[in-house]
Amino acid sequence: MNGIGPPLVTPFDEAGGVDYRRLRELVDWIEGRGVDFLVPCGSNSEAELMTAAERARVIETVAEEASVPVLAGTGNPGLRETLEATRAAADAGADAALVVTPFYYDHDQETLEAYYRELASESSLPIYLYSVPAYTGVRLEPDTVGRLASHPNLVGMKDSHASLPEFVRTKRRIAESTADVVSSAGEFDLMIGSGSVLAQALSAGAVGGVLALANLAPAATAEVFEAHQEDPERARELNEDLVELNTAITADYSVPGLKWAMRERGAPAGYPRAPHREPDAEARGQLRALLDEL
């Protein structure tokens, strides 16, 4: 994968059911605005609030409707459920799996490394690592990623550490680790997970981004990516204009804020699922003001 991939929100109806028809519309809405791949069942999808069966059907629906590659989220706290979800994603037509570090229980770096090695060896789908300390409380350290990057079925990473220096260090460890193998095995795709630093990460060697922001502003996000190829400083300027909005739909108001803002822009985003609740009046006011600047 490379370029821009939105971690697709999952449209629920007001009663909380998955609205598969609207999900297809969402795929079309976003693809029509120029993204490069789609990521169903990532953190923004509220996957952790769905059953395994729902997740598989969401992935299947997206894979059927999409004309771009599909990177499906399949991570669970346990290895068995992750393997099972990854098999289901393969059956559902996904091209690769994005696997968040196992959460709930704490694990050290050695245990995380063993987990990904076993997963990658048993999975038919290529695996992308996913480290997002804001949700999980754990981070894949640069040394760990470097060691994992030489595994032939570990093919990339979504780095949501919100730290450019750590991104640079991770990139270097990967380069050292894969120096001998890239000619045969292909590149390890390091992608950024924060829309606020897309342009800087591209300059630092990211091949793309998996960005909540690409749900709400796919065209503007893709524009940053394209601008970077011609003029990195222009990409950076375009990106800066998106920082406040990105902060609002991630750190400040999270998925419910993102979905509300998407609906305001006419996207078929649907409603959040419990325990998530609709944003309150103050949040909506803040989001409204930021959308007006877009």
Added chain:
Amino acid sequence: MNGIGPPLVTPFDEAGGVDYRRLRELVDWIEGRGVDFLVPCGSNSEAELMTAAERARVIETVAEEASVPVLAGTGNPGLRETLEATRAAADAGADAALVVTPFYYDHDQETLEAYYRELASESSLPIYLYSVPAYTGVRLEPDTVGRLASHPNLVGMKDSHASLPEFVRTKRRIAESTADVVSSAGEFDLMIGSGSVLAQALSAGAVGGVLALANLAPAATAEVFEAHQEDPERARELNEDLVELNTAITADYSVPGLKWAMRERGAPAGYPRAPHREPDAEARGQLRALLDEL
């Protein structure tokens, strides 16, 4: 529920499958050592590493084998899955459900309150709150618990905050909130979740404890509870002798350490499930030394 309830570990075989036969043996092993109720599918059970079907069958197995009440863990990140798991626990013969605060996504106190109200209103099983910041990163604040305690189907709490002052404050809020209703609706059972402060919590009004330690040392844990009824200072002294061991099987070496130590004592605890791994030589040495002092 009151008294001592072990959050039962789940025996897995070396290949990672649930060993239901050994689980029955474990129920007998622990019941024979004097506990008051059993808690399958709590945090120590590695429930988050099992499928929903496995969890239901674990609960059913325990409920069949047990001669004491069963408080079954049924919490998930999402309300729907929690409701479904709670229904399954009722069908499996559980007497009540222990529901951890929804994890992975962050929620504020207002959202947590709404979540528990909706859950309690729709559940046929009585619900116990469960707040364990070490795993979830969130805590149910005393004011929140106080407001929830008046709900007729929210009947207790496992407090794993590791803070006696917060326990005392929670107890006070509950007392204020339920002053009018206890005569008709019965008590709200506040229980402690840390074996290191069982005696102190009992002095502060806890009706019991759901304690990892009760897996490993059920008789010694029950002895603290019984001693407290006669002589609180003696209970406290007995409890102090368990603090190092309790720290080792929770904070230091967690579930894999607990299971290894149980096996050393002859308990049919089985093996941990991946990503969990067996404790290393240093951890085993530390645990061995602490077991020798028991």
Added chain:
Amino acid sequence: MNGIGPPLVTPFDEAGGVDYRRLRELVDWIEGRGVDFLVPCGSNSEAELMTAAERARVIETVAEEASVPVLAGTGNPGLRETLEATRAAADAGADAALVVTPFYYDHDQETLEAYYRELASESSLPIYLYSVPAYTGVRLEPDTVGRLASHPNLVGMKDSHASLPEFVRTKRRIAESTADVVSSAGEFDLMIGSGSVLAQALSAGAVGGVLALANLAPAATAEVFEAHQEDPERARELNEDLVELNTAITADYSVPGLKWAMRERGAPAGYPRAPHREPDAEARGQLRALLDEL
């Protein structure tokens, strides 16, 4: 030292100057209510907002006015300034020095141990360790305290970790470490730093407490200490009634809240020093309500 020692607030006038006359009145006000020793220049004194010369004069003033022993705070981020402050405290008439872990820069346990060893060896005053992670972000671990406890000039500790289990573990490490030496060198005085768990800490072997609460409610705090000698459960009950107030004057509203509440009770506490500011109306309302219950 043993028994109850208030970490005396420093009365400032409204312009921010130290009000030494009022400080003498405060010593009398508190001593008349039954405390066992006094602690000028602790965290509640706003010592970090004073010059070295002011701190020395505050200690001197308290030592002159007091008829009980004086344990003077002398910790600074650097060893030289701490040594100098400890010398000044000795000259000013203090009986011992309470030395907070060096703050601002991060130090590992080995460095902290070396720091206290060098300090104790060069100081003419006996030294008490002081660990207060809420202010410093660092904690003296039980093993570190155990190793330090055998030094003949390290004679005690104020533990403000807010964790009973850690207190118990620290106590055990000290007992192991000093088993050979106590007959000649005397006891190592482990004291608790949180008024919310005084009774429990006494049951766990504390010889006393250095408690912000003893500024505001010296008689009630001393009553817990005395009750403990006869009836630990009664002490615990009395202590519970102080938990909300103690939380308010420490975690919630800190030193400015403490001083405002003291003034409300007629104590010559004076005003806080900048950057501290008077508590706002909401804080005052909360404190007022808690004082009414006292």
Added chain:
Amino acid sequence: MNGIGPPLVTPFDEAGGVDYRRLRELVDWIEGRGVDFLVPCGSNSEAELMTAAERARVIETVAEEASVPVLAGTGNPGLRETLEATRAAADAGADAALVVTPFYYDHDQETLEAYYRELASESSLPIYLYSVPAYTGVRLEPDTVGRLASHPNLVGMKDSHASLPEFVRTKRRIAESTADVVSSAGEFDLMIGSGSVLAQALSAGAVGGVLALANLAPAATAEVFEAHQEDPERARELNEDLVELNTAITADYSVPGLKWAMRERGAPAGYPRAPHREPDAEARGQLRALLDEL
């Protein structure tokens, strides 16, 4: 100020005394390598381990020896000591003062704002804000900086938040706040405090950096700054090569590691002061390897 300013380490002799002669040599050593201004008594100077008198003399020594502007660190936990230190810095010949957020006690944003306003109004020297959560546990939020930026005597900031998005948001708030006033009062100089993201911060509107790295590699750091004016992407590449080394002398081994590495490169950096200790063999090995790559 703009361009590159090293937060000068303070050379101590092996007994821990300030080595003022070597400090003069250090000023010459660094100035000869192309920096734009000098920052004595910043965090890397171990100012918190010095007396007020030593700090004043360090500033005076640097101001006498320097041919570039001097931005002197003068922040203390209390307003009075900060005002006094700022006056002393003015007397010692400093051009402006860099004032870290008041530490030890916690303060909310409103209190921090009041603190800086009062300081700026009473100070004859222009004031730079300094926010460094790694040391203080507190951050100046973008909104707070925005409000403060319109004060005529608050003229800049060192942002050590290690977050590009927050830097961008701070920059925007400043621009909104000073839109009316810049023509008369001049610019508000926003500088970055992390050498790992200098190039990115320059692209985002930083006018320079106050960087520990500029102590160790002044020429390489200045080269990033100069390259940025011609070719931002080239600056970014040069900067990337410094990320590992910068991580080592800040996050990993801090001031003692920085000083050891400087001595290895022939800089008159002197020794750290207690509680700081010389880096151990492993740290020296890591630093040695990174210096070899420089």
